[in-house]
Amino acid sequence: MLFENQQIEIHELPSTEDLDFQKLDARYLTIKIINHLVFFVVVMLAVGFFLLLENDFSWTPTLMIFMSVWGLIYVGTLLYMRKEFLLRGYVLRKHDIVYRKGWLWTSIVVVPFNRIQHCELSQGPLEKSYKLAKLNIFTAGGQSSDLKLPGLKKEEAASIKEFLLNQINEHNYA
Amino acid sequence: MNTITPDPDFSLPSRQSRAAIVIFVLKFVNNTFRKGWAALVPIFIALRKFSLEDWQIYLLATVIVLIYISFSYLSYQRFYYYIMGDEIIIEEGVLYRTKTSLPFDKVQTINFKQNILQQVLGVLTLQIDSAGSSKQEINLEALKENRAKQFRDYILDRKEKVAPSGTLEKRIAESGSDREEDVDEKRKEKTLLHLKPIDLIKIGISQNHLRSIAIFGAFVWNTYAQLKEQLDFDEDEKIDQLTGIIGSEWLGRLGLLIAVALILSLIVSLGITFFRNFNFRLTETSDGIKKRYGLMERHEQSTTLRKIQSISWGDNLIKKIFGLFVFRMYPAASNELSRKKTISVPGSYQKHVNALIDLIFGEQAAVDYSRHRMSKFFIQRTTLFFGLLPAVLLAIVTYFFWGPYSAFFLLWFPLALAATIVYYKKWMLYISEEVVRIQYGVFSHQNKMIRLSKVQAVRLSQSPFQKRKNLAALDLYSAGRNFSFSYISYELALQLQNYILYKVESSTDKWM
Structure with missing residues (x-):
């Protein structure tokens, strides 16, 4: 047949619903929590230092209340972060990569391979010690459509990157 | 072939036209005045104080002029452009040399610009824009017209050749026949739209006058502030007197002031529109769309059809009476530069809009739509968060200062409700086999349209509320502009996401 023009049944198209998502490495969660705690502790220390310097402790009760409220919110945030992180996942399909995020506010981003501009690995100091890496996938759709996949094992990230680069080359020189 | 033009060799570093010296002088003078004109005032005052002799002043002036000219000459002398390998290279700078290189495959658009001086000198500005994260741009401000055209074609x-496109055979056939014909002949252009003076008047009248007033006001204020800073005027007292007068009979004067401002802005808008868009012409070229316009400064902007990612068109209350639309085309660009690259048509009629849609998307692409509305929950949520809550909060907060008068803020709620209902009624999502179009607006009708295969990534998201009501939001990211549909049913969002992915992944066309 020279030309095929089959009718497309929308319901038969591959769906992004109910995919078997690959979980991210839970050790990345530890890194996230450490980063947040460091910030929290630094702010606490700065406030304490300031109070010492001024030698004025009349504000201490107010500050204590303020700090404890903030601390409670902080704990809440950390719990949400944990729950949210455990729900994250990605899937590599034949033609695209799917990334799911969120607990109460959820989102699914899909980037087709033939629209990826380039991809790279990045590693923070903590990630390095855990042998984790972050995979950044860039499209021409601007920052909001760039896919950032944190918490991948170094080798895993490298092999996905290799795979994606192969896909990009295939599409560019097909 | 009548004349044999020697193929220009662009691989050797060449200077621009000598006219560049004149253009550089004016540019430097212009720069001095623009950036440092306020600094000139104290210099003049100082000159007065020192009471220089006439000849000393002449000498000083000559020295300054000589500095300008020699600097411009050196700039011209040390400015080279050439092509090395697959890159365009610019070397420039008198003291600090800079070398800019731009690979061919990064070149996005090449535009011509010509102001009055350049018209007299017979040269023009060649602008080469690039895409991607490397925010490069090349400006050659004094190229002889035919040299510029040769350079562009080259x-x-x-x-x-560096990046062969999908229709390679066609391109080769075209470029083969190019050489046989005259440079201008080969790009047979078909006029798509030409704005006559009467159209310009309509466009001028239907401009956003509030914006004109703001621009004009900002200009006046800025000038005044700079002058005041330099000359140390003691105007505050006078202004206090002035505002005192206004304050005493302010109601009558306010009406007069608004009337004057409106008339003034109408004149300013008309003037700006006329100067900027004089002889506006949109043409279809062999490979894309070209726009030319301007009275004092002639501009030329062009793009290929393939590069156009999405389009938009819309009216406003006055434009609707004239049947006018502002039409915009968004070529692929990194986000920071996208505004500059947008090809905007200040006035077009329905037939032009239809013709442009047919040209850009193909005549079959934009038919057979299925239509979809937002969920009614949009009205409920929007009026709650942007109508009721702010109205009540403002009323409560201001109650402590203004007492019962703060109840006026409650009026915000019915206004917001009305606007939201109108927005809901106008909002419509059209999906065809190839394109998606969205229509929206409160006081105006706005439209956005994108070819599905131009989408870069798709995002489906749900808030807790949307989850409860089985709704979702869908974001389409493109290199031109992003599309966002909120409060559509989850099934529709999911189906559309799957369908768009199918379209993108099965498409073999280059998206740019």
Whole structure:
């Protein structure tokens, strides 16, 4: 047949619903929590230092209340972060990569391979010690459509990157 | 072939036209005045104080002029452009040399610009824009007209060879026949739209006058503030007197002031529109769309059809009476530069809009739509968060200062409700086999349209509320502009996401 023009049944198209998502490495969660705690502790220390310097402790009760409220919110945030992180996942399909995020506010981003501009690995100091890496996938759709996949094992990230680069080359020189 | 023009060799570093010296002088003078004109005032005052002799002043003036000219001459002398390998190279700078290189495959658009001086000198500005994260741009401000055209054609030719497009045979056939014909002949242009003076008047009248007033006001204020800072005027007292007068009979004067401001802004808008868009012409070229316009400054902007990612068109209350639309085309660009690259048509009629849609998307692409509305929950949520809550909060907060008068803020709620209902009624999502179009607006009708295969990534998201009501939001990211549909049913969002992915992944066309 020279030309095929089959009718497309929308319901038969591959769906992004109910995919078997690959979980991210839970050790990345530890890194996230450490980063947040460091910030929290630094702010606490700065406030304490300031109070010492001024030698004025009349504000201490107010500050204590303020700090404890903030601390409670902080704990809440950390719990949400944990729950949210455990729900994250990605899937590599034949033609695209799917990334799911969120607990109460959820989102699914899909980037087709033939629209990826380039991809790279990045590693923070903590990630390095855990042998984790972050995979950044860039499209021409601007920052909001760039896919950032944190918490991948170094080798895993490298092999996905290799795979994606192969896909990009295939599409560019097909 | 009548005349044999020697193929220009662009691989050797060449200077621009000598006219560049004149243009550089004016540019430097212009720069001095623009950036440092306020600094000139104290200099003049100082000159007065020192009471220089006439000859000393002449000498000083001559020295300054000489500095300008020699600097411009050196700038011209040390400015080179050439092509090395697959890159366009610019070397420039008198003291600090800079070297800019731009690979052919990064070249996005090549535009011409010509102001009055350049018209007299017979040269023009060649602007080469690039895409992607490397925010590069090349400006050659004084190229002889035919040299500029040769350079452009050469770059476009080489660019094609570096990155062969899907329709390679067609391109080769075209470039083969190019050489046989005259440079201007080959790009047969078909006028798509030409704005006559009467159209310009309509466009001028239907401009956003509030914006004109703001621009004009900002200009006046800025000038005044700079002058005041320099000359140390003691105007505050006078202004206090002035505002005192206004304050005493302010109601009558306010009406007069608004009337004057409106008339003034109408004149300013008309003037700006006329100067800027004089002889506006949109043409279809062999490979894309070209726009030319301007009275004092002639501009030329062009793009290929393939590069256009999405389009938009819309009216406003006055434009609706005239049947006018502002039409915009968004070529692929990194986000930071996208505004500059947008090809905007200040006034077009329905037939032009239809013709442009047919040209850009193909005549079959934009038919057979299925239509979809937002969920009614949009009205409920929007009026709650942007109507009721702010109205009540403002009323409560201001109650402590203004007492019962703060109840006026409650009026915000019915206004917001009305606007939201109108927005809901106008909002419509059209999906065809190839394109998606969205229509929206409160006081105006706005439209956005994108070819599904131009989408870069798709995002489906749900808030807790949307989850409860089985709704979702869908974001389409493109290199031109992003599309966002909120409060559509989850099934629709999911189906559309799957369908768009199917379209993108099965498409073999280059998206740019």
